Every structure is written in C-alpha cells, then in structure tokens.
Amino acid sequence: MGKSKAPKAPDPPETAAAQTSTNIGTAIANGYLGNVNQVTPDGSLTYSQTGTNKWTDPMSGAVYDLPTWTATQTLSPGQQAIKIQNDAAELNLSKLANSQSGRLQDLLGKPFNLDGAPAAGDPSKVGLPQYTQYGSGPNLQTSLGNAGNVQSTIADAGNIQKSLGNAGDITKTYDYSSDTSRYENALMERMNPQLAQSRSVLETQLANQGLQPGSEAYNRAIDSATRQENDARFGAILNAGQEQSRLAGLARDQAGFQNNAQQQAYNQMLSSGQFANTAQQQQFGQNQAQLQANNTAQQQKFDQGLASATFGNSANQQMYQNNQTQTAANNALKDQTFNAQQAQLAAQNQARSQYLNEQYALRNQPINEISSLLSGAQVNNPNFVPTQGQSIPNIDYAGMVQQDYANKVGAYNQKQAGIGSVLGGLAGFAALSDERAKKDKKLIGGLYEYRYKGEGKSAPKRIGVMAQEVEKVRPEAVSKGSDGLRRVDYGMLFSAPVRKKSA
Template sequence: MVSTPDYPDPNVTAQAQAGMNRDTAITQQQLNMTNQITPTGTLTYQQTGTSSFKDSQGRTVETPTYTATTTLSPEQQAIFEQSQAAQNNLATIANDQSGFLKDYLNKPFEYNNQDAEKWAYDLGAQRLDPRFAQQETALRDRLIAQGIRPGTTAWDREMGNLNQSKNDAYNQLMLNGRQQAYTEALQERNQPINEISALLSGSQVSMPQFQSTPQTGVAGVDYTGLVNNKYQAESQSAAAGMGGLFGLLSAPFQMFKFSDERLKEDIRQVGETDDGTPIYTYRYKGDPTPQMGVMAQDVAEEQPEAVGMHPSGFLMVDYGKVK
C-alpha cells in the first residue's frame, strides 16, 4: 500500500538544529584556540569547567568553559616582579607622605603683593637708579649746550619726559616682579602635592590585557533544510507511486474517482449537494493542485451504492450517482 510521509515535527527538528549549532560553535572555538609560544611568554587555552542553561523546552543544556593563561618567560617574569616591587615601594612612600597633606592643605595659600613689589623694587633699583642718573646728567649737559636753561619751558618738558620714562620703567619692574613672585610662591605651594602625585602615578596597578575571544568561521549544518528536502522528495515519490497505482488498478472502476478522505489534506467544506452531501475543497497528499468534491465516507452513509472499494483499500465514488 502506497502512503505519503508524515510531516516532520517542527519542535523535534528545531531541537536537533539547535544541538547541531552548538556542536558547530564548540568545534569552531576549539579549532581557533591555538596555543601560542613567543620569546616573551606563552598563551595556552584549557577547558576548566562547564556552564549550563535552560533551553526553550525547559531542558538543561551544558556548554564548555575555557580559560586562557598567559605565562611570561623567566627573563620577563623577573622584570615583572622587580617592577611590581618598585611600584609597591612608590605606593608605600606616597601613602606615608599623604599624611603630610592633611595639615598642609588646611593652611591657606599666602601671597603678599606689597612684599613682592618691595622685593622687585629693591632688586631693580640697584640697576635702574645708576642708569637713570647717567641719563639725567647727559640730558642736563645736552640742554645747557643747546642754550636751554633750568626753569624754562623746554627744560621742564625734557626733564618731565625723563621722569615719566623712569616711572614707567619702575612700574613695569614691579608688575613683572609681582607676577614672578606669585608664580614662584604657587610653585612652592604645589611642589609637595606634585611630588606625591608623581609617586601615585608611578605606582598604578597594571591591569592584565585579556586576549580577544576567538572568532569562529566554520559553516554550520542546515539540518532543518535537509529534513525539509527529504520530506519533499518522499512526498513527490509517494505522489508518483500513488498516481501509478491508481492508473494500474482503476481500470475496473472507470466511473469511479478516488475520494477517500485519507488521501486528502487541507480539507474545507464549501457547500453541499441537493440531497445535503457536503462538498469540500482539498488537495491530494503530495499534490499542490486544489480540488473540489465529496468525501467517500460521507457518501457511503446516505448512498452506499455510489461508493466502491479499490483493491488498494481506498474508497472511490461514482460521481454520476451522487445526489
């Protein structure tokens, strides 16, 4: 007896596909986790355990977990240990000195403009006073030589210009001196803080540089596609076999048509005959072509004379007798 194949269970197919996907991913990862040996150290991979999760069906699924271990060469390990010891010493010194900052920062920053200006004036006057004295003597000699005497307008104007230049020079001296004094005072204030900051920056813990997770590149198995292709092939084969069987065995039943509901699918009632026999649309299994007609089982209840049994075991209907 010819029969069409059962349609694959979607849940079973999906679970099998998920399992194969996991197998592919694990295989890909293991293929890519290549141990490395370099002059400065080695990198090795090792399975160190498993992780588990609940899948969509509530079953526990386990997957392997791995650890990447980096080992330095003896020379690099010695350098690393010395560096760590040095950083530890710097961190200890910074910690000890940080106690000093508690009292130090509680004292406000002090800067006296008058003291700075006096310091700048006293320092600059030692150079400016002799120079301006020489300029005044030279100016007096030049004016007298030109016939300009003290008390005249021309004399007072020239002497006023000299005094103005002298005042401008001293003002600039005191401004520059005040700025320099302020900068030096601020540097002196910040020096202890900068020293401790330098110690702290030199003792930062170096975080390990983890390796990137290996990227897989092996193509997975399309199990779902294979199952569907197999089902389609079997369905087509069954349809061809059914057609051949019908052709060989239907000779004595020329007036009959196969209408057994066991041969049909996608069945939907769309009406009825004059005597109330239901009419349906349907497809023969394995055949995508839509059909319309009655079911042999329905006709057998009211008009058994219109139904016959094919040697294959399926029911047939003589449509000429259906009312």
C-alpha cells in the same frame, strides 16, 4: 483505483530538538578548534577545560553538558623578573611618598601670603583722551545757468508708404479628393472572379484529399487562402491610393505655379514702396543732422559752465580735507598718550602676576613630587597574535527536513496530476459525480477520494471531482440525468479552458 496518501508533514518540536542538538554539537567542536594555545617571547596563553555546566532544552527537555574553559596567562622568566623588581620599586616609592606626605600638613596649614607682591596698576590714573571734533563741509555750487534750449523736434519729411496694392489671390487649396473607390472597384471587379475561381478550386482539391470542413487541416488551408485573398485586396487598395496621390501631385504643382506668379507681382509692388520710403528717410536724415548740430553747440556751452562750477567745488573740497587732516593728526597724538598709559598699567599687572605664579609653583612643587613617587613603571604584557582557528559551520537540519517534505509533496502532486490526465482521456463520458451520491469523501491534492453510496467498506476508493463545485466554474461540463443527479464530462473538464460563471 488504490488509495493514495499525501506525505506526512514533519513534526516541528522533533525538528527543533534535532536542530538544537546539531547546533550545540557544532558549537562545542568550534570551541575546541578555536581555543589555540599561544607562546610569545614575553609569555604564553593556555586554554584548559575546568568543568561542565548542565543546560536543559526548554523545547525537548534534553540535557546537555556544556564545557567551561579557563584562559591562563604566564609571563616569561625575564618579564616575570621585571615584574618582581617593579613591584618592589613601587613599594619603596609608596613608602617614600608616605613619609614625605607629612610635609604637606605643615605646608597646606600656612595661609598664602601676598605681602611681598608688586602693586597692581591703578586704572583710575589713566585719563581718557579729549578729541577735537571735525568741522562742517564747505558750501558747494549745485546749479548752472541756462545754456539754451535743446531742439527736440524734426521737420516733416513726408509720409511713409505703409500699404501695397492687391497682387492677386493666393491659391491655398487644390483638389486632391479624387474618389479612390473607382480604382478600387475596377481592380476588385477584375480580381474577384479570379479569387472566387481559386477558392472553388481549393475547396474541390481539399474535398478530393478527403478533408472535411471543420477539420484542422481543412481550416489551415482555408485560412491560408483567405490571407492571400486579403493580401490581394490590400494590394488593390494600395494601388488605388497611389493613383490618387499622383493626381493630387498634379493639382499641387498647378497651385504652386499660380502662387509663384502672385508672389512675383507682390515683390514688384514691394520694391516700388521701399524706393519711395528710402527717399523720405533721406530727407528725414538731413533734417535730423541740422538739429543735432544745433544741440551740439548748446551742449558745448553747458559743458563749459559745468567745468567752471566743478573747479570751484574742487578748490573748496581740498581746503576742507586739509582741515580734517590736521584734526585727525591732533587726535592721533592724544591716542598715543593714552596707549602709553595703558602699557604702563599692563606692565605693572604682569609683574604682579609673575610674582604670584612663582609663589604658586613653590607651594605646588612638593605636592607634585609626592604624586610622582606614587606612580611606578608597568610590566610589559605579552602581545598575543590573533589565531586563524578552524570552524565547523552549522547544519541547517530543519531546512533539510523541510526540503525533504517539499520533495515528497511535489512527487505526490505529480502523481495526482497523472491521475487527472488519465481522467482527461475520458472525453465524452459523463460520470456520476453528484456529491449526494458519494460517501467517505476526503480532499487530497485538489481531487476527492470517495466511495459511492451502496458500496461496502472494503470497496476500493475512487478519485474524482464534485459536480456541484465544477458547476460553479465549468457549467458546460456538468449535466443532469433523469434521476436528477449531476454528472461531469471529465474530458471537457480537463481540456477546456477555464471560464468563470457570469454573475
């Protein structure tokens, strides 16, 4: 079998250099596309290449010329004329501000004079008000005389019936444990001869068709017959269960009839006890009504005493509130006098503050005028619109190289899998695979290339597995010959499911 080589992996530095070259070329092209010249009513914006810079790739050492650009902004004739006039005006204002700034030296050299300012208010001349304290409250009545005892007990009206006689036992269980095995056995005894006869007929029919036990068609037929026999047996079990359910239903109905009779007797005894208790409750209600009438009379006497005491306390409280109101009015007059003095003091302070603000304004006005002369109007810059330039996307050259390599590796693995399938057709043939009998071994795609010891260098290489490695995962596919060397059954190796060797 000829030698098969895996595809060569791409060289990372070579791929990186190619990717860098592609990216730089794309970036330069995008620069040419993005530098769009613009012309507006207020001016224009022009891009021009003014030189190049050398850049060396640190990976590959390649040198690239990177263009440099200059953006030039030019005003329209009208805006340029405005700018010239504004520059001249700003120069004149600056000269005027320079000449007027000499006044500040004399102005700032004079100290601030407060001789003519109004006098400030004197807080010491404002007297605090002397308030009148509130008097203590009146003495109120806090207790009432005895209005009589409240009756809190009711005479005995008789005993309440709390229990009932025995109305009979309740049936809580019933027999539903009929043995289903009798019905199952009866059905099975009737069914088993027929199933055995059907199985014998099927085996004879399969033998007549030339199907031997163990073949796939024979096993499918036997499996289908077995499922039918199991379905028949399950049907017999279900029929036996249904018969048991019918007998359980009869037992349940009998127990229900007995419990209904017991419930009827219990209800009659309950009605008799409730009648006796109703009569006792009626006697208790009459006794309770008598006591409530006596307590109502006592409550009326208590309410009259409470109303009298409440009236006296209300009169005393009203007199107390009148005195408190008079005291509050006197204190309010004192507050009014104090507030008037505070208002006079605030008016004096406001007059003084107004005078000082006017003096500050006179002093700051020349300074503000000179500051305003130093600021001039600004020229309108052109408003350039954002351009929608075209751009070239970067090419993933490294990804393309890697994908091409992955495709080649996939094709190689597919070829190696085809070789494995050919080896799998050697079912029952144990080939010499002991690693001690091989030389020039090289692992490729999960299999080994090798020559047997004793073969020349020019002999074609073979492809296969190492028996020692297979023995660890598929010991059933490895055998030893009389020479002590291991051999592998390739048909068993490639068709049998993977089974790990037990520890």
